[in-house]
Amino acid sequence: MTDLTQAVLNGDRRALARLITLVENDTGEGQQALDGLFRDTGKTHVIGVTGASGAGKSSLVNCLVEEILKREPDKSVAVIAVDPTSPFSGGAVLGDRIRMRAIADNPHVFIRSMASRGALGGLAQNTQAVSLVLDAAGYDPIIIETVGAGQSEVEIASLAHSVIVVEAPGLGDDVQAAKAGIMEIADILVLNKADKAEVDAAEMALRSMLAMGFPSKEEGMWVPPILRTVATNGEGIAEVAAAVHEHSAYLHQSGNWQKRDQIRLQVLLRGLLEKKHHQEWEEFIHRDEFQQVFDQVIERELAPHAAAERLYTDSFLKNSH
Amino acid sequence: MEEKKIRVLVAKPGLDGHDRGAKIIARALRDAGMEVIYTGLRQTPEMVIQAALQEDVDVIGLSILSGAHMSLVPRILELKKRAKLDDVQVFLGGIIPEADAKVLLEEGVKAVYGPGTSTTQVVEDIRGLFGKA
Structure with a gap:
């Protein structure tokens, strides 16, 4: 165990912030520290918060953390807030803290903003690794807020034990609600901005979507509750905190907690393998060989599948031996 | 490995x-490839330092217009x-009289920018x- 990981386990917040940077940047030191901390992980409840941009995710997280600490003042809560990286400059403006004023300087709260750095699933590539660091450091729960999600940013489902999908009135009709994707991953549906006029229509759309998804209710089955909130004044937040608590109890009782944990670890392991694979690909398919084949593709002399096959057999397999 | x-x-401390x-500075730094954590208006000094610590930033840029x-x-x-954030540099922008700027630079602020400073200048200084650079 290094000094840095020891300091993290001792509750040193500066060391924690440093280690998160090392892990986020995928440095050797970070990878080693993470492996050293791995035994201390796995106890924390990971809660995902996702939904369209402007639905009120950050404001909801702000009140939810306040509410959790009101119910259990001894807890330490961490927030990972992911915002998109600019595809052009590689830079990012991470603005989720703006809505988290109430918890910004609470000693029981640790907030970390992450840029997505090119990842497309609504999270950054190393979000799970960062959550493991916070897990080892004793934060429970950890709340992960995704980038403003449209329909296919569902990666959070394989990373969180409980997923809150935040909706707001006026964002789309009931066909939007019926589409596959983000609605299907909800364990708890929050209808935020419930002081808006169209809230009844929005709730009806959500209800009919749920009725289609859960045609018959079996004993012991979890059906996502629909909860109305006004995150800017805290209305309905106590019910959301209660639902989060209930969902955690349900996961433990039904054995789904272990199932979700296994999914998380599998995603992590597969991700690391893919990354290794990608590195090899870059190493063994030499740039000039790639260019040569690519030139033929540009000239329409070689079709994409055939080109990929040729690069794989003639370059990758040959060079990696 | 990522760069x-x-x-x-x-951060905007004060009222x-x-x-x-x-926001213009935040945008310019983003366009220069940096990751900017923007915290919004009316931050207390405690909030500024907590954010700097948790986010493990390299630089704090303060904007103060209120005097x-x-x-x-x-x-x-x-x-x-x-908070032992000794290696974190502080830049200050806003309406800062020259005499005050001198004092603050002596106290440890890295640079003070007045109205009309080009964003390129700020980007170059931080990269430097x-x-x-």
Whole structure:
């Protein structure tokens, strides 16, 4: 165990912030520290918060953390807030803290903003690794807020034990609600901005979507509750905190907690393998060989599948031996 | 392995009513490839330092228009020292009289920018800190 990981386990917040940077940047030191901390992980409840941009995710997280600490003042809560990286400059403006004023300087709260750095699933590539660091450091729960999600940013489902999908009135009709994707991953549906006029229509759309998804209710089955909130004044937040608590109890009782944990670890392991694979690909398919084949593709002399096959057999397999 | 990104906290301590300047700077730094944590209006010095610590930033950029810089900035520098964030550099922008700027630079602020400063200048200065000019 290094000094840095020891300091993290001792509750040193500066060391924690440093280690998160090392892990986020995928440095050797970070990878080693993470492996050293791995035994201390796995106890924390990971809660995902996702939904369209402007639905009120950050404001909801702000009140939810306040509410959790009101119910259990001894807890330490961490927030990972992911915002998109600019595809052009590689830079990012991470603005989720703006809505988290109430918890910004609470000693029981640790907030970390992450840029997505090119990842497309609504999270950054190393979000799970960062959550493991916070897990080892004793934060429970950890709340992960995704980038403003449209329909296919569902990666959070394989990373969180409980997923809150935040909706707001006026964002789309009931066909939007019926589409596959983000609605299907909800364990708890929050209808935020419930002081808006169209809230009844929005709730009806959500209800009919749920009725289609859960045609018959079996004993012991979890059906996502629909909860109305006004995150800017805290209305309905106590019910959301209660639902989060209930969902955690349900996961433990039904054995789904272990199932979700296994999914998380599998995603992590597969991700690391893919990354290794990608590195090899870059190493063994030499740039000039790639260019040569690519030139033929540009000239329409070689079709994409055939080109990929040729690069794989003639370059990758040959060079990696 | 990823290249280390420069992380900058852009903060507005005090009671300023608008944050256009801070937003322009945030945007310019983003376009220069940096990761900017933007915290919005009316931050207390404690909030600024907590954010800098949790976000592990390399640079704190303060924007102050209200005239309260001579009480806010020394307080932030004091809290920064207490949090052992010695390697985090502080830049200051806003309406800062020359005499005050001199004092604050002596107290440890890295640079002070007045109205009309080009964003390119700020980007270059920050990059310069990391040998990426």
